[in-house]
Amino acid sequence: MSGPHPAVAAVRSAVRRVLADLPAETTALVACSGGADSLALAGAVAFEAPRARRRGGAVTVDHGLQEGSAARAGAVADVLRGLGLDPVSVRAVRVGGPGGPEAAARRARYRAMDAVAAEHAPAAVLLAHTLDDQAETVLLGLARGSGARSLSGMSPSNGPYLRPLLDLDRATVRTACERMGLVPWEDPHNADPRYARSRVRHEALPALERTLGPGIAEALARTATMLRADADTLDDLAGELYTAARGGQPETDRTPPGPELLVGPLAAAAASLRTRVLRRAALTAGCPASALTARHVREIDRLVTEWRGQAHIDLPGGIRARRAAGRLRFER
Template sequence: MSGPAPAVAAARRAVRDALTDLDAGDLVLVACSGGPDSLALAVATAFVAPRAGLRAGAVVVDHGLQAGSAHVADDAAAACRALGLTPVEVVRVTVGAAGGPEAAARDARYAALDAASRRHGAAAVLLGHTLDDQAETVLLGLARGSGARSLAGMPARRGALRRPLLGLRRADTVAVCAAAGVRPWDDPTNTPTPTPTDDPTDGTAPLRSRVRHRVLPVLEEVLGPGVAEALARTADGLREDADALDALAADLLARARTPEGHLDVVVLGGAAAAVRRRALRAAAVAAGSPAGALRREHVLGLDSLLVDWHGQGPLHLPGGLLGSRVCGRLRLHTPTPEEHQRWTLRTWATTSSGSC
């Protein structure tokens, strides 16, 4: 008697490996859109979870961004129930505009998944991202000039979120669905609409979709097969480096933190630039500067308050945050209206030259 198809076996093994630390009776929820990746994840989880003594359900998030999205969500939920998953919940969300449509939809989706996880008491939420998604993430990060953390791509685990399929290709998930006899939904926004000039900047599909269908195929054609796997390996290596640097930066911040909650300039200034700047970014985000808006130029501006100090005034950061150096301390805070008026270049020179 033959075993399961190779793609099915690989998906089951990936899910099994992702759940080994859970206790018997724990609930895992599959985030299912009805597309081939998440539906294949639901198929594999429905097989693996009960054999591991776990309960498995699903959450379907309806973003309401396309006509008929409610019907698509209900179909995805029905497919999950047919696989034996329970509970299965459809959550309808309102997508804002902050950060652009893709980022806003992602934020709404993760907020809904987090709420569903807490509502049902789930031990883990499984996401259907594949190796192809990882490769696209790395390419997008490179195009934006992102740092090592962004180029490290999506982690296999972050909090309750787990991504078992990061080692599988998108073709594998399609094969899993075919073997299971389930029909995935084909999201029309995942295929860019051709233009008369085949303009690669055509905005009729999300940016990630254009990378998927136009950029990666060109790279494979020019550089040869294996580009996606190479990008995923790059993400793995950079994630190890980023984790190490994050740990060093956290230790540096702990040592630099003063009893008043400020940062000691001497302690920070004596660290290696890569660690120091990572620490400054983390401190700014912790103080209230939005991570997505905080760019390298802002971090370098903070760094200049440490290593290129010549009496310059405060630095304005995203989120209304102010970074200033006073009496050997770096302060990161939201200024009061009175401070807004006081922090001018002319009064700064007087203020900073006074007694500490």
């Protein structure tokens, strides 16, 4: 008797490895939009979870951005229940706030998934990002002029969130969906050129493939993996510098709205570590991550390395950084 199609076997194998690493009694919740990637992941979890003696469930989020979205979310939930997944949760969210529609939708979606995971704790949320999604993320980071952490792309694991399919290309995952007999729903936003990720997917990456040859997505994903290892090491070292600059005070023992940092340890440190500490301090003080740019961090850095008695630096979120008595202070 022949086994499953190679694409189905690849997706199931990826899921099997993740489920094997979960602590006992953990519920594996698939985040499913109804698209081919997340449906393939749901089908693999439905197959593998009982064999791993794990509970397999799912969550689908209704962003309310299209007419009939509630009915669509309900239909996706019916498919997931038909696969044998339980529990299956449908969450309606309100999308809004700073950073554009893509960022706002992402924040709302993760809040909903956090809530469902908390309800079924201990739980892990499995996301269907593929190697191609990783490549797109790296290109978007390059376009923003981001640092190594952003260019390192998406991590295979981040707290309760797991990405079993990051090493598989989109074509393989979508073939698996088809071979499982699942009929996906394609979100029209995925092909809407108003969205940056859509332009990268349908224009930028194909153009790079035509110009430089095949294998661009794999190369970008490989670069992300190497950069992530470097960024992890730098972040660990920056954490030590952050503690030293705070004079050993714990994070909870800070003067609102943000920490005070000793200039001495910062001035003696490498720029790659110092700027990480300054960004962390600004975020702790209340600067929105989406609004805090490299230019802001450079200006704070000048208070350490090029200080000539200059005044404060105004930062996003109504935060002000200034130097006084050998310390950097963040205040409203």
